[in-house]
Amino acid sequence: MGLDELYREIILEHFRSPRNKGRLDAPDLRGEGVNPLCGDEVALGVALDHDRIVDIRIEGHGCSISQASGSMMTEAVKGKTLAEAETVAHAFKAMMLEDGSPHGEVDLGDLESLEGVKKYPVRIKCAVLAWNTLLGALATKAKGGRESKVVEE
Ligand code: ZN
Numbered sequence: 085m086g087l088d089e090l091y092r093e094i095i096l097e098h099f100r101s102p103r104n105k106g107r108l109d110a111p112d113l114r115g116e117g118v119n120p121l122c123g124d125e126v127a128l129g130v131a132l133d134h135d136r137i138v139d140i141r142i143e144g145h146g147c148s149i150s151q152a153s154g155s156m157m158t159e160a161v162k163g164k165t166l167a168e169a170e171t172v173a174h175a176f177k178a179m180m181l182e183d184g185s186p187h188g189e190v191d192l193g194d195l196e197s198l199e200g201v202k203k204y205p206v207r208i209k210c211a212v213l214a215w216n217t218l219l220g221a222l223a224t225k226a227k228g229g230r231e232s233k234v235v236e237e
Contacts, residue, residue: 107143113232136164137162153210160192216234
């Protein structure tokens with residue numbers, strides 16, 4: 085199995101069996117994200133203990149890349165502090181939007197399977213949607229808010 089094929093399998097596996105799917109009853113932060121170009125939507129709920137993400141749930145619909153990336157995102161940030169989550173988000177976006185590799189100190193795990201999406205520039209917005217939604221929620225929290233919405237343009 086080639087690397088591309090392996091990566092495709094990882095993406096499809098997350099798409100079929102998304103991690104942390106659903107919604108929290110009383111999230112501390114809520115974020116919505118929309119990528120109109122592809123029709124992808126995600127909604128995040130985050131439960132915090134001080135500045136640590138103790139739980140995160142995601143629901144949404146759209147293409148396999150957007151939904152798999154959301155699943156991987158929840159796995160990558162659950163249990164982390166907000167600052168650590170932000171670091172992972174920036175590392176992932178650097179991989180997708182800039183030359184990106186090497187990924188420095190951050191171990192992106194399954195997320196590295198999404199790097200191949202760079203070959204299809206129109207799909208990059210699909211891959212970063214859940215991450216921009218998370219960053220939007222964090223930025224809103226920094227301003228004292230709880231609800232945020234991000235629309236990819
Ligand atoms: Zn998409």
